[in-house]
Amino acid sequence: MDKLKINGGAPLDGEITISGAKNAALPILCAGLLTADTLRLTNVPQLRDVLTTQKLLQGMGVRVMTDNVHEFELTANQVSSLVAPYELVKTMRASILVLGPTLARFGEAQVSLPGGCAIGARPVDQHIKGLQAMGAEIVIEHGYVKARGKLRGARIVTDMVTVTGTENLMMAAVLADGVTTIENAAREPEVFDLAECLNKMGARISGHGTDTITIEGVKSLHGATHAIVPDRIETGTFLCAAAAAQGRVVLRNTRAGIMEAVLDKLREAGAYIEAGDDWISLDMKRRPKAVNLRTLPYPAFPTDMQAQFMTLNTVAEGTGVITETIFENRFMHAPELARMGADIATEGNTAVVRGVEKLSGATVMATDLRASASLVIAGLVAEGETVIDRIYHLDRGYEHIERKLSGIGANIERIS
Ligand SMILES: CC(=O)N[C@H]1[C@@H](OP(=O)(O)OP(=O)(O)OC[C@H]2O[C@@H](n3ccc(=O)[nH]c3=O)[C@H](O)[C@@H]2O)O[C@H](CO)[C@@H](O)[C@@H]1O
Numbered sequence: 001m002d003k004l005k006i007n008g009g010a011p012l013d014g015e016i017t018i019s020g021a022k023n024a025a026l027p028i029l030c031a032g033l034l035t036a037d038t039l040r041l042t043n044v045p046q047l048r049d050v051l052t053t054q055k056l057l058q059g060m061g062v063r064v065m066t067d068n069v070h071e072f073e074l075t076a077n078q079v080s081s082l083v084a085p086y087e088l089v090k091t092m093r094a095s096i097l098v099l100g101p102t103l104a105r106f107g108e109a110q111v112s113l114p115g116g117c118a119i120g121a122r123p124v125d126q127h128i129k130g131l132q133a134m135g136a137e138i139v140i141e142h143g144y145v146k147a148r149g150k151l152r153g154a155r156i157v158t159d160m161v162t163v164t165g166t167e168n169l170m171m172a173a174v175l176a177d178g179v180t181t182i183e184n185a186a187r188e189p190e191v192f193d194l195a196e197c198l199n200k201m202g203a204r205i206s207g208h209g210t211d212t213i214t215i216e217g218v219k220s221l222h223g224a225t226h227a228i229v230p231d232r233i234e235t236g237t238f239l240c241a242a243a244a245a246q247g248r249v250v251l252r253n254t255r256a257g258i259m260e261a262v263l264d265k266l267r268e269a270g271a272y273i274e275a276g277d278d279w280i281s282l283d284m285k286r287r288p289k290a291v292n293l294r295t296l297p298y299p300a301f302p303t304d305m306q307a308q309f310m311t312l313n314t315v316a317e318g319t320g321v322i323t324e325t326i327f328e329n330r331f332m333h334a335p336e337l338a339r340m341g342a343d344i345a346t347e348g349n350t351a352v353v354r355g356v357e358k359l360s361g362a363t364v365m366a367t368d369l370r371a372s373a374s375l376v377i378a379g380l381v382a383e384g385e386t387v388i389d390r391i392y393h394l395d396r397g398y399e400h401i402e403r404k405l406s407g408i409g410a411n412i413e414r415i416s
């Protein structure tokens with residue numbers, strides 16, 4: 001099993017090109033199921049989760065062409081299976097995103113329930129409730145959600161802001177008979193990106209980017225070409241790395257406008273940030289100042305950046321209080337960071353991080369995707385060698401992270 005070996009303390013200075021967003025690419029790949037025509041996607045990140053989605057879609061009979069690793073052509077004109085099997089769903093929760101489009105187009109779908117994962121229980125009751133409101137008959141049997149029925153427009157108010165739930169329901173509603181409104185909808189840029197792609201395919205969606213999305217159902221969708229939005233979490237991760245290491249970085253092919261909450265916190269930590277249409281630069285000339293933060297749905301501070309900021313706080317001046325409100329078990333990086341000398345006290349959904357002068361390298365274990373990213377940042381600033389085990393989590397969501405970091409001066413390599 002691959003590991004990452006990092007020798008901490010190398011100065012970071014240089015440029016990195018940001019990939020397309022995992023959390024936009026996965027739903028948009030599933031949107032390929034909504035039409036018999038070809039959906040052409042560019043800026044698709046090269047990730048394990050993308051490969052898993054490709055396998056899932058191919059298993060259903062979707063033709064997937066990838067001449068260039070970042071460009072995909074999906075053609076769902078010979079769909080032969082309406083089932084998303086447990087073997088794939090268990091490795092990637094986003095598989096639940098085939099439920100809405102498959103049911104909408106074929107009147108039937110069976111998707112394995114994803115179950116809980118390391119960071120929380122993550123139920124899908126809101127997806128089910130919304131589809132039932134649209135007229136689907138749903139049973140849970142043998143670990144699968146089995147749905148059938150002709151969908152009709154409905155008013156749906158979700159109990160909480162759910163990103164995947166909003167995406168699934170939006171994809172279901174585009175082919176439903178009549179108008180659907182999703183209230184308390186997620187406003188994440190990745191939801192917006194999916195809606196934009198669906199509209200290019202002939203859907204009639206408005207209000208995306210606000211908390212009320214209106215979808216006027218159409219008879220069928222057609223092919224389109226769409227470029228995946230840049231990954232704001234990958235962007236934020238590299239910005240945090242440069243800030244923690246008191247370095248400089250210029251990130252290309254990214255967008256400042258979709259990550260203001262993160263940029264504000266980095267400025268509060270003492271970073272000097274500039275941005276243009278498709279780039280962001282960060283210059284950190286001092287030891288970071290600790291920041292307090294609370295994770296919340298977009299446009300507030302994202303849960304997917306919580307772990308990376310925890311590492312920033314571990315080497316900061318002062319004490320930072322972090323409150324995680326989205327997932328009930330998303331502090332698993334804290335004990336690993338403590339093994340590197342961090343001073344973190346967690347209680348419930350709050351972590352109090354007292355900055356220390358130095359972390360020291362150690363062998364640590366990645367427990368989930370963003371926890372892994374936080375350990376990479378810790379390794380970059382720690383004294384001595386850090387070995388990170390179980391980096392398959394990292395490969396789900398970061399394209400060639402070791403290559404990108406080596407490019408700005410980090411001493412990091414993948415070992416077997
Ligand atoms: C609102 C939010 O920040 N969502 C994050 C969530 O999206 P993801 O789509 O995975 O999760 P949701 O947005 O659906 O979940 C938000 C919260 O609602 C709960 N829930 C959700 C659906 C449902 O049917 N029932 C239910 O109880 C979840 O357990 C969670 O506590 O994880 C992703 C991966 O880390 C992040 O990129 C998203 O930013």
Ligand SMILES: C=C(OP(=O)(O)O)C(=O)O
Nearest residue numbers: 023093094304369370397
């Ligand atoms: C936890 C994440 O992804 P997933 O929802 O695919 O588990 C993430 O993107 O941080």
